[in-house]
Amino acid sequence: MRRKNVAGTGRVAARVMAALRRGPAATEAPPLIRTGAALRRRMYSGAVAVLSLALAAGVLTTAAPAQAEITSGLLLRYKLDETSGTVAADSSGHGRDGTVNGTVSWGGDEGLAFNGSNTYVKVPDNIMAGLSSISVAFDVWIDPTMGKPYFLYGFGNSSGTSGNGYLFSTGNQFRTGITQTTFTAEQQTRPGTSYQLARGMWKHVTYTQTGNTGILYENGVEKARNTNVTITPGSIGGGTTTADYIGRSLYSNDLYFKGRMRDFRVYDRALSSSEVHSVATGTEDQWEQVQALAAYNGAVGSFHDPDVGPVIIFPSDYTGDINDLQRPPDWTNEFGQVPTDWPVPVTGFSQQFTFDQITDLQNAVKAQIQPNDDTNYRVSAYYDVSIDMMVVKTDAPASVTDPLAAQYPGKIVIEGYTLDDPPPADCAPEQATVDNVLNVDVAPAVGVSDAATKLAWQQVQALADYNCALAAFDDPTIGPVIIFPSDYAGDIDDLQKPPGWTSEYGEIPADWPVPTTAKSPQFTRAQITDIQDEAIRQVSADGDTTAYSVTVRYDAMSDRVVVETDAPASVTDPLLTAYPNKVVIKAVTPLTPVSTDNTTTTVP
Template sequence: MRRTNVAKAVLAAARAVAGPSRGPAALAAPRASRLARASVSLRRRISVGAVGVLSLAIAAGVLTTAAPAQAEITSGLLLRYKLDETSGTVAHDASGHGRDGTVNGTADWKGDEGLAFNGSNTYVKMPNNIMAGLSSITIAFDVWIDPTMGKPYFFYGLGNTSGSNGNGYLFTTGNTFRTSVSMTDYTAKQDTQPSGAAYQLARGMWKHVTYTQTGNTGILYENGVEKARKTNVTIAPGAIGGGTTTADYIGRSLYANDLYFKGRMRDFRVYNRALSASETRAIATGTEGQWEQLQALASYNGALVAFDDPTIGPVVIFPSDYTGDIEHLQTPPDWADEFGQVPTDWPTPTTAKSPLFTLDQITDLQDAVTAQIQPDGDSTTYQLNVFYDGIRDRVVAQTDAPASVTDSLASQYAGKLVIEGYTFDHPAPGKCAPEERTAGTVLSPAAAPAAGFQDAATKLQWQQVQALADHNCALAAFDDPTIGPVVIFPSDYTGDINDLQKPPGWTSEYGDVPAEWPTPTTAKSPQFTLDQVTDLQDAAVRQISADGDTTAYSLSVRYDGMRDRVVVTTDAPASVTDPLLSAYPNRVVIETAPEPTPADTANSEALVE
C-alpha cells in the first residue's frame, strides 16, 4: 500500500532548502513501492546509528516489495515487453519501436507480476527477423519457474524451424541453465553454461536472467551476477537464418516435442549490443544499489529518514536541530554494500530539516505512546508499532488499541501523531507460530543456495523460504540443485504441505515486506517425526556430553533434509560415537568437526542447548 498523504510542509521545506538538486536519473522515477521500501530499509539499517533509539518495527500490509524498479537503460534497446498488461492479447513494446508481440493460447495477465504461461499453449510471438543485422545482442528478463515445470523447455527461442525441429536459433533454458546458439540444430549448438552440467535455475522464486554476446564472447548472468562465460562463440546473432527468423517466441521452444514454459515472465528486453556488467546488474537489481547508498548517506550523516518524492526524487530529512551541513553530505569512508560492491559515485538527494521534530522530540513522543498503550512493557493486551514517517513528517502509531485508549494521545499530539490500525493478521487456527516447537530453527541450518547469496533479491527470497519452513513447523529447508527450494516436514505432519501459511507480519532484516512468496517443493520425511528427531538429538547429547565426563567434545546436531538424516558433528572419537550409529542405523550420520580457529574460540556460542 503506497503512502499518498505526503506532508506538503515537508516537501515545500525540502524544495526551499535544497532547491532543485536531484539524484541520478536512475533514481528519478522509481515505482511507488520503491518509495516505501527505501524509507523502511533506512529505519532498519540505522538502528545502530544516530536514530537507533527509535522503534523500527514495521507492520505488514503497509509496505510492499513488488517487482523492483528496473533501470531505464535505453541505448540499443530493440524491444521491451513489460508484460504488465491486465487484458487482451497484445504484449506492448515499450521501447518505442512498435514491435508489439501477440499472446497465443491462454493470456493470463498478472499486472506487475507479469504474464503467466500455463505450460500447455501460452506463448508470445514476437515480430519476425528480430536479430537481423546484429553482430551483438543482449536478452534480459525476469522469470518465475513453476516448481512442476518439466524439461526440456525454452524461456525464449529466436530462430527458425524445419518440420518439428529447430533450424538455427538462440535460446535460454533453466534446465540445465544455459544459453545455446546454433546455425542448424542441437548437433551444432554452442552452449554458454555454468561449470557442472547439473546447475539449474531455482524454481518457485523470481530470477533475473541476462545473456550478452559480442565478438566471440557470450556471458550468462543470474540476478546480475555472471554465472558462465564462453570465449569461442563463432555464430553472430544476425547470421542465423541469414537474418530471417520467423519463429521468434517467448515461452515456447522451437522443437515441437519440447514442453511449453510454465511459470511467469516480465520485463523482457532485447538490445542490439552487449550490455556491460554494471548495466546488467543495474537492470537486474533496479536502483537497489543506489538506494543502499542513499540510506548509508542518511545514516552516516545522522538523518531521520530517506524516501523518494515523485516530483523531486530522493529526499533525506534531518532533525530540526541538526547543526551539520545538509547540502554537503559526507560519504561514509570505506563503505561497500552487503555484496562487497564499492560505489564509484554517490546519489545527490534533496535535503531538508523536519519542520516539527528534533530527535529527542521523536523519542519522547514514542515513549509517551508506549507508556499509554503498553504500560510496563505489556504487549499481550494491545499490539503496538511506532515509527517516524518522513514522508508525512509525523510519528505513526499502529495499534489495535481502541479509541478510548488512543484518543488522549491524538489530542495531546495533534498534528504530530497519526494513529493507524494495526494490520498484522493472526495465524490460522491449528498452525504453529514462528519459533515455536519448530525443529528447523534448532536442528537445521538456514535455507540457502549452495553458492550463497549474490544479490539482495535472492537473499530476501531465501529468507522467505526459511520463514515459511519455520512458521509451518517444517524440519528443514534447503536448495536442491535440480528443483530449487525444498521444505521437508515431519512424517506425521497433519497440515496441508501444499498450502503453506505465510508468517503474519514477517519482514526481512531490513524491514522489507514481500508482495509475493516463493513456492518451494514440499515433502514429508520418510522416516522422522519431529519427536524422533529431537529424541535422537537428546541421545547424541547424552552420549557425547554425558554428565560427569571430564573430556570436552564439540557437538552440533542438525537434521539434514536433503539426506533425511540427523547429522552429528563432533570431534569425539569413534569409540564414543559408534554406539549412536548402532542404535540408529540409517538415521544418523557422524561428521568430524573442523579444528577451531582462534576467532572461533573467541566468538564461540553454545551449539547444543
Template sequence: MLAALLLAVGAALTTAAPAQATITDGLILRYKMDETSGTVLHDSSGQNHDGTVNGTADWGADQGLGFNGSNTYVKVPDNIMAGLNSITVDFDVWIDKTMGKPYFLYGFGNTGNGSGNGYLFSTGNQFRTAVTQGDFHGEQQTRPGTSYQLARGMWKHVTYTQSGTTGILYENGVEKARNTNVTITPGSIGGGTTTADYIGRSLYSSDLYFHGRMRDFRVYNRSLGSSEVQAIATGTEEQWAQLQAMASYNGALSAFDDPTVGPVIIFPSDYTGDIDNLQTPPDWTDEFGNAPASWPTPTTAKSQLFTLQQISDLEDAVTAQVQPDGDSTYRLNVYYDGPTDQVVAQTNAPSSVTDPLNTQYAGQLVIQSDAAPSGQCAQHETAVANAVATPAAPVNGSADSLTDLQWQQVQALADYNCALTAFDDPTVGPVIIFPSDRTGDIDHLQQPPGWTSDTGQVPTDWPVPTTAKSPQFTLAQIQDIQTDAVDQISAASSDTTNYTVAVHYDGPSDRVVVETDAPASVTDPLVAAHPDQVVITAAPTPALTDN
C-alpha cells in the first residue's frame, strides 16, 4: 500500500542513513551492518571480530541487516566479553510490529539444556538489560519498569553501559533506567568463556528469533559517558524527533519509518499545501535544547482514502459498534496506520460484532483479533514462561542431542498452544499445564509450523506429553498475584532497604512461587490474601534496585 501511495504522487524516495559518530576509544567490535551481500559482518573496530550471519540475510546497506524472525541471527566470536570489568553495547534497532515475545535483541553468554546459563542481554519487550551467572532467576536487571516497551515500527537507538556496580540503560541517548547494585561483571560470566554470543537470537531455545532490522552495532570495553552516548545516538534521535515535529506542524496524518525507503510522512487526501516543500516549525529544539542545523527530507504522500474527518468518523463508528455507550465488554484499540493507509481496529469482539463493520468499510478498515485462537496465542499470552513460569527441562538433564531436541519440542508445544508451563515429571515424563479457563482441545496439541531446534534440526516426530489444566489458575489470576507481590514488597522497601522479588508459576505444585528476601512481616499478608496459592521462598540473588 505504501508503494501505491508513493507512486500516486510521484514522490522521490529519500533514504535516511544512520549517524556515524567517531568515538573509537575502547571499541572492541563494530558492525556497521551496511554490507549488501554475503554472510560476513565485517568488524570495523580493527580487532578482527568479524561476525557470521546465519539463516536468511536481508541486506539493506544504510538500512542495516534484516532479521526475519525465524532463522536469522549473527554469531559473534566466542569470549567477546573475556576480561571485561566494564562494557558498553550500543546499536540502532527497528522492531517489526509483528514481533512476538519473549526475544533477545542480543545475548552474550552460554546456554545449556535449552536455557541460558550466564549471559548479558537486552530486549525491547519490558525494555531492559540484564546480567546473570545462571538463568533468568538470577538476573540483575536495569529497566524503566515492567510495563515500559521499546516502540516498534521505527528506528530506536539502544545503549547499555556498565562499570563498577552501576548499569545504565539509554533510549535514543536519554537515560531510561539505572541500577546501582549490579554485582556481576561481564568478564566473570562463564569465567570469561562464552560460546553463545548472538545478535538477534535468544539463549533460550523456546524464545523467538528477532524480527526487524539492526545497524551500527558496537561493543566497547568501557562504560561510555552520557555525553558520548548522546553523541552517537543524537543523529538518529534528532532525525525522528524532527520528523514528528514536521508532521505535526504541517498537519500530517502519520509519520513513520519505512525500513526500505526511510522516513515517510502521510497527509490527508484533501491536503492543499505543498507536500514536497514542508515548513519547519520555527524555534523548535530537540530534548537537549539544540536547534537543528538541517532538517530531514522525508518521502511524502497523500492518503488515497482518508481526510482527517473521515478517519475520525470511522473510528467513532467502530467504537459505537464494539463498545456501545461505553460498554467495555470487548477490548478495543483503533488507530490510523500510515504504512497501509487503513484504519486498524484491534479487538477481541466476535465476528458477529465486527462483520457489519467489515462489510460497511471494506478496503478502509482492518479488524485484527487479539483473542487467542488455538495454536496462535494472542500477544499478551505468548511465551508465558518468560514472565510467570519456569522453562521445561528433563529431570535428569539432556545428556544427548535427541533428549535435548525432545525437550525443546515440549517447550515449543507449550508456547504455541498457550500453556502456562511445561515440566518433566519423574513418573509420567513431560507434562504441559494449561490455564483453568482453556477452551481448546488439550489432548491434540497443534505443532508449530516450520519449527526447528536451536541447532536447526527438523524433527521427524513430536513427543506426546501429558496435558492438564491448572486446578486453580487462569493466566490473569497468576498475573494478578504477580502484581500484588511486586506492589506489596516494593511498598515495604525504603531508601536503605531494597527487597528483591521474582514471581513464577510452578506447574508441579500448582502454586505461584514468590522469591524474595523480604521478611515474613512483609510477605504474610500476601499469603493470607491468596490462601493455598502462594509459596514464599528465599531469593537466590542479592537485593537489586531498579531505578
C-alpha cells in the first residue's frame, strides 16, 4: 500500500511541515512493534487525570474526508467543496451542474455557506422527471440563529407566492414532505411535531422513498417512516419542475436557509438502510481505518490536515518502511463491514519523539506538578501529533510549570483550563466524567449490529462514567450491568443522567437504558490503580532491557484486574502472589514483524 505522493498535490500546511520529515524507504523489515510496551503509562485516579498518549481528532481538524462512494443510481452530486465561482459542479458524471445565486461564500471541505438572505443553489429543471423512487442525502450545519419556516431544499414548482407541488425537507420541525399542490396536502414523514434537527453542528440527512414508504434518517439512523405515501416524485408537475432549489423555499414568504451544506446527493432509487448508513458515516469509517493503519504499523498517532488529508506520524527512531503501510488482516468496522478500499495517508516521522521519550515526558510532567502524588494541582497531558508536542493542561502556577518548559524547550506546551475545558476532578455523581482507562469499552454480548444498538451502549457507558462507576458490561441473560467501587457512597439505584448528553452525532436520546447495578466485592478505585502501577513496575522493572508489552485493565464481569503481557511467568508470578484472586495474567504473543513482500501478518 503506497503512500500518497504529495509533491504535486498542493501545499502541505506549515504546521504539518514543522512536524514531519520524510524518511527513505527501508530495505529491512520493521522492528517488532510492541505497542503495549511502547505505550506503558501510569494510570492515576481521582483528581489526577490520566497521562496518556491521546489524539483528540475532533479538536485537531474541522475538515472532513470524502464520504462513502455509492454511485449506483446517482442522479447528481454536488460536493460543494469549490473555492471560487458560481458553479456547483456535478460530480455524478451526468453534467447537472447547479448555479449558486446571491452571495457566494465557499469553504472548501467545509462546504457552501448560505447567508440566510439570498444564497441558494438552482438545480437544473425537471430533476425528478420519471422517478418513482428517490433518495436525497446531504450534510448540513444549521446556524443557531436560523428562524422558521425554511426549506433545506425544495424540488417542484411555485405559483405566485406559494409552492405548487414539491418535495422538500426542513429542520423545524424535522421532516420531509411531498405534495401535488400546497402545504395543506403534504404527505409528511417526521419523527414528531416537537423534534428539531440540532443546530450548530454537522448533521447528515437522508430521505428515501419507494412504493408507499418514505423514510427519514438522521446521521444514518432511521428517525421516521411513513407507509402511506401515495405521491411519486416524478408525478409532480407531470415531470416538469422549474423551481428546484437548495437552500431556498418554494414559498416566497419563507426564510432562506442560513448555515452550510456539503456533499448533496440525489439518487433515482431508495438507498437501503445499510447504504444510508455507509453514506452518512463514511467519514467515521475512514478514520477508523486510518487509526487501524496507524496502530498496526506502529505509529505514534494520526490526524487530518485540510490540505493533504489523513496524516500518520511514526516515532523518530522507527526503522520500518513508512511508504508501504500494511493493512491489518481481517479488519472490519464496528458493524462487521469489510472495507472495499482503504485511505492512503501521508506519512512522516516525529522530529523529536520516540515512544519512550513521550512516556518519559509524561512521567516528568507528573513528577513536577504532582510530586509524591500530591494533588494540590490538577493536570492532564497528551501528545498532540499535529504539532509534535506534549500539551499539558494544569491549574498549577507558572512557578511550578516553568521548569518543565525550560527543561523541554520546543517539546511542551503549557495551557490552563477554561470554562469550556474544565479540569479533571475527584469523581462524584453529577460532577465529572471519570477516566475510563480502568476498563475496556462497554459492548453488548451479541455485538453492535446497528446504529441503534451502538447508541444504547454509548448511553450505558455515559451512565457509568457520569455516576463514577468502575466499568460496565453486558450479561447475556440480564443485559447491561454497571459495577461501582466497593467504597462508593452514592445511590446505585438512582443513576443520574448526564445533562445535555448527546451521541457522537449530536442525537438526544428519547429514553435511557436501565442497567443492573452492583458494587465490586473487593475493589475500590484506588486499589485497582495500585495494582496497575505495580503491574507496570513489575513487567518493566528499572534496568530491565527486555521490552515486554503490558496492558492492564479492570474486567467488571469477573471482578478481576487483567494483565495482558508477553512477559514470562517468572516476571508475572509475583503479581499473582501479591494479589491472590484479584489478578489474572493473560499471555499474549509478541507481534510478528510485518514482512517486506507486501503481504500482511496477523496480530494475535
